[in-house]
Amino acid sequence: MGYSRRKADEMVFDGKVEVNGKIIKEPWYDVKEKDEIKINGKSRIVKFRKKYVYCVLNKPKGYVSSLYDPKEKKTLKNLLKNIKEPLKPAGRLDKDVTGVLILTNDGDLINVLTSAKYGIEKIYIVKVKGSVKKEELKKLKRGFEDNGEFLICKDVSILEKGFDYTILKIVMIKGKKHEVKRLFKHIGHKVLELKRISHGPIDISLVPRPGQLEKIEGKILEKLLELKNTKPKKNSKNKIT
Incomplete structure (x- = not known):
């Protein structure tokens, strides 16, 4: 509101600040976003800084990547019960x-995580059927x-071969709808299991158990936020679905 902390405290102690018609004498009073603030009898608008929250979930099988879906019982909302802030997923998993x-x-x-023009790896x-x-x-x-x-992948390599299956690691950038499944279908192999083990700097080692949810903090959060400085690549208009 344009006042120093000391000046604001003085005005509160002097009874010059009203919240919802009531004079406030405690500088630590918790002002809510919808509260009506008056200083010296004049209404003032208080701007709040939005608190950003960053989490990573190991999405279990059988859950849709939506917070609300009238057709589905298992949504992300069921897995975010302890999170008060309204979060959105960065992209989707089938x-x-x-x-x-x-x-x-x-x-x-x-936007950076889900837009192919930034080239963030996933x-x-x-595991696919056949050799x-x-x-x-x-x-x-x-x-x-x-x-x-x-459709294209950035890289792909074979990790293991069995009698009637192959396990591979595949690196994606664009993230078209069902792209990994469509890639392997094109070469005649049905996807049996699919697991995302990383998205940018966020690795599944942070949430090894299915359904595990953790807040991203410390140095890992710093690395994640550095992505916001990524410059978009040319000739890429694709977006993750």
């Missing part, structure tokens, strides 16, 4: 996909057109 999901009320950060572990050949992986790295969209 109902059958598990792993890292960042939630915050920082719209600028969500890494997944994927994947190295030649097939080259197709995923080259990319291809699918229903008018260009």
Whole structure:
């Protein structure tokens, strides 16, 4: 409101400040956003700084990545019962996909995390049916057109091969709808399991248990917020869904 802390305290002690028609004599009085403030009988507008909250969730299988969905019983709201602030997910994970999901009320950060033009990496572990050949992986790295969209991964590598399955690590940037599933479908392999293990600097080691929710703090939060300084890349208009 343009007053120093000392001056504001003096006005409160002198009875010059009213909150909702009542004179306040305690400088530590908790003013709410909708309270009517008067100083020396004149109404004043109080601007509040929004408190940003940053969390990471290990989304379990069977939950949709929405806070409210009239068609679904298992929503993010069920997993955020101890969080008072209205948070939004930075992107989405399909109902059958598990792993890292960042939630915050920082719209600028969500934009950076979800817009492909900033090039923030998302890494997944994927289990597919059948034996994947190295030649097939080259197709995923080259990319291809699918229903008018260009699908591509930044990197992909084989971690394990079984009798009738292959486990791989895949790095994504653009994040088109169902993109990982569509990529492997193109080379003839059905996705059996899909888990996001990182999104930018946020790793699943922060929330190893399905359903675990933690606030992002300290140095890891500093790294996350550094992404807001990322400059957009040219010729990229895609957005995560």
